[in-house]
Amino acid sequence: xxxKTYESGxxxxxxxSTGVNIxxxxxxxxxxxxxxxxxxxxxSISLTHESYIxxxxxxxxxxxxxxxxxxxxxxxxxxILRALGVSVFVTAVGTAIGVLLxxxxxxxxxxxxxxxxxxxxxxVFIPMIFNGGLVSSYFINSNLLGLKDSIWxxxxxxxxxxxxxxxxxxxxxxxxxxGLIESAEIDGxxxxxxxxxxxxxxxxxxxxxIGLFLCFNYWNDWFQSMLYIDNPNLYSLQALLNNLxxxxxxxxxxxxxxxxxxxxxxxxxxxxxxxxAVAILIVLxxxxxxxxxxxxxxxxxxxxAVKG
Amino acid sequence: xxxxxxxxxxxxxxxxxxQDIELTLxxxxxxxxxxxxxxxxxxxxxxAFKNFKISxxxxxxxxxxxxxxxxxxxxxxxxxxxxxIIRNTIGYNIIFIILGIVLPVVFAxxxxxxxxxxxxxxxxxxxxxxxFLSWVVVSAVGWAFFSFDKGILNQFLGSFxxxxxxxxxxxxxxxxxxxxxxxxxxxxxxxxxxxxxxxAIDSSYYEAAVIDGASIWQQIRFITIPxxxxxxxxxxxxxxxxxxxxxxxxxYQVTRDSNSLFEVATTIxxxxxxxxxxxxxxxxxxxAFVQSVLGCITILTANWIVKKIDSDxxxx
Numbered sequence: 001x002x003x004k005t006y007e008s009g010x011x012x013x014x015x016x017s018t019g020v021n022i023x024x025x026x027x028x029x030x031x032x033x034x035x036x037x038x039x040x041x042x043x044s045i046s047l048t049h050e051s052y053i054x055x056x057x058x059x060x061x062x063x064x065x066x067x068x069x070x071x072x073x074x075x076x077x078x079x080i081l082r083a084l085g086v087s088v089f090v091t092a093v094g095t096a097i098g099v100l101l102x103x104x105x106x107x108x109x110x111x112x113x114x115x116x117x118x119x120x121x122x123x124v125f126i127p128m129i130f131n132g133g134l135v136s137s138y139f140i141n142s143n144l145l146g147l148k149d150s151i152w153x154x155x156x157x158x159x160x161x162x163x164x165x166x167x168x169x170x171x172x173x174x175x176x177x178x179g180l181i182e183s184a185e186i187d188g189x190x191x192x193x194x195x196x197x198x199x200x201x202x203x204x205x206x207x208x209x210i211g212l213f214l215c216f217n218y219w220n221d222w223f224q225s226m227l228y229i230d231n232p233n234l235y236s237l238q239a240l241l242n243n244l245x246x247x248x249x250x251x252x253x254x255x256x257x258x259x260x261x262x263x264x265x266x267x268x269x270x271x272x273x274x275x276x277a278v279a280i281l282i283v284l285x286x287x288x289x290x291x292x293x294x295x296x297x298x299x300x301x302x303x304x305a306v307k308g
Numbered sequence: 309x310x311x312x313x314x315x316x317x318x319x320x321x322x323x324x325x326x327q328d329i330e331l332t333l334x335x336x337x338x339x340x341x342x343x344x345x346x347x348x349x350x351x352x353x354x355x356a357f358k359n360f361k362i363s364x365x366x367x368x369x370x371x372x373x374x375x376x377x378x379x380x381x382x383x384x385x386x387x388x389x390x391x392x393i394i395r396n397t398i399g400y401n402i403i404f405i406i407l408g409i410v411l412p413v414v415f416a417x418x419x420x421x422x423x424x425x426x427x428x429x430x431x432x433x434x435x436x437x438x439x440f441l442s443w444v445v446v447s448a449v450g451w452a453f454f455s456f457d458k459g460i461l462n463q464f465l466g467s468f469x470x471x472x473x474x475x476x477x478x479x480x481x482x483x484x485x486x487x488x489x490x491x492x493x494x495x496x497x498x499x500x501x502x503x504x505x506x507x508a509i510d511s512s513y514y515e516a517a518v519i520d521g522a523s524i525w526q527q528i529r530f531i532t533i534p535x536x537x538x539x540x541x542x543x544x545x546x547x548x549x550x551x552x553x554x555x556x557x558x559x560y561q562v563t564r565d566s567n568s569l570f571e572v573a574t575t576i577x578x579x580x581x582x583x584x585x586x587x588x589x590x591x592x593x594x595x596a597f598v599q600s601v602l603g604c605i606t607i608l609t610a611n612w613i614v615k616k617i618d619s620d621x622x623x624x
Contacts, residue, residue: 014518014527021423028419028427032434035492038449039437041460045452057458105338108331115328120335123342129611130604132349133596134580135589139355140348143366157345160338191330220442223556242444245451245564272458279448286440291433301497302504 046277050270069273083240091218098159098214106168153228171206209300356597380594397575412498436496443557549610
């Protein structure tokens with residue numbers, strides 16, 4: 001108790017003056033707002049009435065809030081729903097495949113007695129130093145592996161990163177006692193059994209870290225779509241937004257199926273706000289989720305930076 | 309006795325085998341992944357020395373297309389763009405490296421000085437948001453500000469009676485915009501690493517310093533910064549190792565691939581992508597080859613230096 005008051009007393013004594021504290025707080029408030037406001041601007045544009053945008057342009061504080069853009073998306077939604085489906089599928093399946101491939105490799109190269117440990121470690125390390133570059137990867141993926149215009153091109157090439165494998169390896173090496181694995185081996189458990197029913201269940205922190213890295217990576221990926229996907233049915237939300245940024249009329253593409261002529265729809269639809277509404281559809285889940293998962297990100301990033 | 313120990317040895321060897329086989333089976337899927345997506349492209353890099361044509365199967369193309377020696381490289385380096393691209397790639401990276409160290413370190417130290425820890429956490433979380441946005445979203449954000457007829461910046465200028473600026477056509481502003489956006493997107497991420505190091509510093513150092521009458525500034529100058537030095541040097545070397553790689557999304561998406569901005573926003577990654585899409589494969593593969601080889605050399609050098617300083621932090 002006494003030590004505690006002494007320490008907090010010291011801490012109180014050893015700190016900046018109130019003036020400096022206010023100044024630092026002000027600086028941080030400005031910087032933090034600069035980081036958040038651009039997203040809020042996009043949100044308010046998506047909530048602005050189209051006629052207002054046409055007259056005066058985008059505004060940070062729209063005079064009349066309107067859900068027109070979201071209504072349009074909901075009504076004309078086939079394209080957007082499909083893109084949302086692609087994004088969710090790619091993120092879910094990709095994260096599952098990625099976590100399995102990453103942790104299994106990490107476990108194998110973390111076993112000190114495994115015969116081919118050095119060979120596999122090199123297989124993981126070499127790509128961190130040297131890569132074939134974009135052109136050669138592009139031809140291998142599209143011509144040799146036949147992945148062009150296939151949903152798997154959005155999933156497979158991003159599934160493993162050596163950085164994540166090393167994080168897993170470091171985690172398994174440093175937190176799982178050898179005795180645990182040895183005793184399971186003596187009891188006759190196969191390596192698959194050890195990996196799936198002992199290692200994975202006790203490694204939830206690292207699974208969460210790797211899973212989150214992969215999840216955000218898949219959700220935010222647009223580059224793979226831009227390179228390999230020409231078929232609009234396979235557009236993810238990111239690819240759709242990318243397309244809308246150059247051609248806002250694309251949302252009216254399937255208008256004829258609903259009974260309005262495409263030209264009529266192009267003239268009346270809320271292009272500007274609908275485009276920003278798609279951006280909000282992408283950002284919203286991320287912005288809601290990351291404050292809760294920040295902890296796992298931080299642990300992964302610091303392990304990677306210090307022990308990369 | 310000897311028979312028994314031999315049997316034990318045998319069974320042990322058998323167990324070893326079983327373990328090795330099982331672990332190998334467990335590693336096979338990921339190994340196949342590495343072969344398909346990392347090692348095949350490494351061999352595919354020879355197309356930089358060939359007159360590669362896209363038609364039909366990849367392998368037959370690679371084997372049948374004629375060798376042209378260094379023709380593709382000659383073509384690349386004789387073009388007027390080569391100089392601009394090298395300048396942009398290295399120039400932007402030097403600025404990004406310096407700002408990417410100075411600003412996060414300053415902010416990490418400042419956040420430690422706040423009286424209210426909770427407020428610090430909130431600021432940190434807010435500053436982390438841009439890191440989670442994709443460049444396509446950032447491009448939409450940029451459009452909201454820079455659009456000629458609807459953008460917020462032009463409305464702002466208009467309210468002062470100033471002329472509207474056609475942002476996407478005026479290259480002189482873009483170095484600053486690109487640098488700002490890069491800092492904006494990466495500051496939250498950069499802070500984390502330094503903040504982790506600062507919070508790990510033993511508080512008894514500071515207690516001793518206070519008792520000796522050190523001011524806050526002196527504590528930062530003589531305790532915090534010296535203890536951060538190793539991490540700073542490490543991050544510096546590692547980012548220098550990646551000096552030939554740029555963030556494609558920043559230079560291609562945010563500028564909306566505007567032709568007027570070619571001189572200030574084309575880096576090696578943008579060039580490779582554009583040449584690939586316009587099917588000028590010779591030049592694209594030559595540029596990609598140069599990037600891969602120079603990147604490999606700088607990464608190895610950086611790693612070698614890290615190893616000299618602190619062998620635990622080295623990659624290999």
